[in-house]
Amino acid sequence: MSQEQPLKVVPVRHPWRWVTGAILAVLIAQAGVSVVTNDNFGWPVVWDYLFDERIIRGLQNTLVLTVLSMLIGVFGGILLAIMRLSGNPLAAGVASAYIWLFRGTPLITQLIFWFFFAALFPRIGLGVPFGGPEFVSWDTNVLITQFYAALLGLGLNEAAYMAEIVRGGIQSVDEGQTEAAGALGMTRGRVLRRIVLPQAMRVIIPPTGNQTISMLKTTSLVIVIGYYELMVAAQTIYSRNFQTIPLLITAALWYLALTSALTVVQMQIEKRYSRGTSRSVKAQRGLVNRLLASGSDRV
Structure with missing residues (x-):
């Protein structure tokens, strides 16, 4: 009886991968050489204006607008999500109408609307409604400046998108946990703070990070109302020296740098909130039980 010959394992060859890689390498090298050697890019002008006082001032305004708009968007989104998921039909209807309106109209239209809000209401006052004193x-016009018009347009628009993100995160949490917490006597607010939101953050954080990065670039739309931010700063300079491409590259480099920094921060936050996702189901249930027990002691 003859012995069986051992099977000879031959690795699968992928010649087209090497061909594709070689073609891409040549194209990338050619593009890189063209970018570096083409004088029309105006790299000396880019380096001269990269830290120009006007560019830095526009950059600071962009960062302030991004942070404040995201704060309005996040807190407004949480409020709208809770309203939409509530059992009150009026609150749910108002939240749904808000989201429909702000997501259904262009952001640039909303920015211009807030900037010319005085055309509708020349004065804004507080008093008794329906014609009272x-x-x-x-x-x-004094109250809603360019900055506040930009903040209202960006922040209120972002709240509509964040509302859907938060709602999706809340609905991703198993309803059995909220029912168990309710059976233990925990209030809806405490259940939301101690059980639902901490678990929903794993779903909420990644798209929120993307929205923040998007907001950083979306602030450039306030150019339509003339608020002085990074793109307006670049436009102001190249309208005088006619170095359009170098100034646009200068602004793009700052956007890329800030986007990269925000991406690193997002990764760290995601890493923090993803701790424990590899635990077994038994360990996860044990954590939920401890949270419920801790919450019931404080009701």
Whole structure:
């Protein structure tokens, strides 16, 4: 009886991978050489204006606008998500209408609308509604400046998108946990704070990071109302020296640098909130039980 010959394992060859890789390497090298050697890019101009005082001032305004708009968007989104998921039909209807309106109209339209809000209401006041006496009022043009118009447009628009992100995160949590917490006597607010939101953050954080990065670049739309941010700073300079491409590259380099920094921060936050996802189901149930027990002691 002859012995069986051992099977000879031959690795699968992928010649087209090497061909594709070689072609891509040549194209990338050619593009890189063209970018570096083409004088029309104006790299000396780019380096001269990269840390120009006007560019840095526009960059600071962009960062302030991004942070404040995201704060309005996040807190407004949480409030809208809770309203939409509530059992109150009026609150749910108002939240749904808000999301429909702000997601259904262009952001640039909303920015211009807030900037010209004085055309509708020349004065804004506080008093008794439906024609009652007015206690205090302000000139709308003085109250809603370019900055506040930009903040209202970006922040309120972002709240509509964040509402759907938060709602998806809340709905991703098993309803059995909220029912168990309710059976233990925990209030809806405590269940939301101690059980639902901490687990929903794993779903909420990644798209929120993407929204923040998107907001950083979306702030460039406030150019339509003339608020001085990074793109307006670049436009102001190249409208005088006619170095359009170098100034656009200068702004793009700052956007890339800030986007890269935000991406690193997002990865760290995601890493923090993803701790424990590899635990067994038994360990996860044990954690939920401890949270419920801790919550019931404080009800």
